Amino acid sequence: MNLKKLDDNLSVSPQLTVADVEEVASLGFKTLVANRPDAEEPGQPAMADLEAAARENGLEWVYLPVQSGNILDSDVDDFTPILKSAQKPILAFCRSGMRCTVLWALSNAPFIPADPLINRAREAGYDLSPLRPRLIQQASKGA
Numbered sequence: 001m002n003l004k005k006l007d008d009n010l011s012v013s014p015q016l017t018v019a020d021v022e023e024v025a026s027l028g029f030k031t032l033v034a035n036r037p038d039a040e041e042p043g044q045p046a047m048a049d050l051e052a053a054a055r056e057n058g059l060e061w062v063y064l065p066v067q068s069g070n071i072l073d074s075d076v077d078d079f080t081p082i083l084k085s086a087q088k089p090i091l092a093f094c095r096s097g098m099r100c101t102v103l104w105a106l107s108n109a110p111f112i113p114a115d116p117l118i119n120r121a122r123e124a125g126y127d128l129s130p131l132r133p134r135l136i137q138q139a140s141k142g143a
Contacts, residue, residue, distance in 0.1 A: 003027075004097060004124035007108075010083065012100040012124070013093040017045055018053045025057035030087035035079075035103060036094040037065035060087050068095065071102050076138070080107040101126040109138035 001020050005011045015036065016024065024032060032054045038047040047063055054061040062082055066075045083090070083104070092100035105117040105128055114135035121128040128135070 002097075003091065004101075004126075006101065006104050006120060006124055009088045010090045010092060010100075010104055012097040012104070013091060014096050015044060016050065016093050018049050021050060021053035021059070022057050024054075024091055025059055029059065029089050029091045031060040031062060031082075031090040033062040033064060033082060033086070033090060033092035033100070034094075035064055035066050035092055035099045037067070040068075040095065062086060066094075066099050066103065068099060071099060071106070076103060076106040079103040083107055097124075098126055101128065102131060105131065105135060106138050109135045110141060114139065 001013055001016065001023060003011045003013050011029070016032075021032070032050075034047055034050060036044070038044075051061045051063065064075070064078055064082065066072075092103070094100050101121050101124065105121060108117060114132050117135060118128045118132060
């Protein structure tokens with residue numbers, strides 16, 4: 001597993017396997033968020049299997065699939081309450097962790113300026129600099 005901590009409440013990861021879920025729980029995560037559509041590519045673990053493993057290991061499971069390269073405002077609107085109300089800490093995953101990072105940044109844009117979000121994502125290995133205009137636009141929507 002290649003976990004990247006974005007803040008005290010959320011870490012992101014590339015695709016997990018069923019075997020990874022036990023380790024996720026042992027690391028103290030309380031909620032597992034899947035941002036990758038089921039069967040997005042051949043060989044990807046089935047979301048039903050990941051959900052079963054999450055529940056067997058005492059994790060809250062949230063399935064919020066988003067399309068790679070096309071994260072909608074409605075996706076952000078669905079992700080933001082998860083950050084607020086899910087048991088923490090949260091681990092979100094997708095194919096590479098990028099979608100989860102974009103959702104995190106857009107959800108936090110009303111509260112945190114664009115540059116600190118971009119810098120934090122960069123420290124975690126994700127380049128959100130092309131997202132700067134959208135982060136600024138999201139910030140203007142207010143909390």
